[in-house]
Amino acid sequence: MKRFMSSKRKGKKIFIGLAIVVFFFLVIALLQFLWNTLVPEIFGFKAISYWQALGLFLLSKLLFGRGFGRPGGFRRRFKNRDMDREDISEEDRQRLREEWKRRFDSRCKF
Known part of the structure; x- marks a missing residue:
């Protein structure tokens, strides 16, 4: 029974870790989509690649966010x-x- 519970917890942790990674990549893709849809038409800037969107996300988190710590404030x-x-x-x-x-x-x- 203990082994089953331990493997169940391990599987849950792996699932949560993978879900966080997938969510992170989806947020970057959403940022890229919104930028490429809105910004070129509104401001006349060029479209960006996925990696540029990742860099933009990280830069904005460092400049305007609280970093990458736990929420709670x-x-x-x-x-x-x-x-x-x-x-x-x-x-x-x-x-x-x-x-x-x-x-x-x-x-x-x-």
Whole structure:
């Protein structure tokens, strides 16, 4: 039974890995398609190849994205680092929450 579960997990990991790789190549193909469909007509630029689309994707991720790390952003890092620490007393947590509300509540109305 253990061997079956282990091979099942391994197969699941391989499938997920392959799905991620296929998704990555499909995103590049979509970028190339959209560029070649829209940009030459709108701006008069030339069409690009698949590899140029890959380079454009990587360049845009480096310039405008957060890199290739895990999603979650500042909020998750802040919460995990400061609010869930055991060495902060409950009074300090409450004081920190009040300070954040005082500073940022007017800007973060939904």
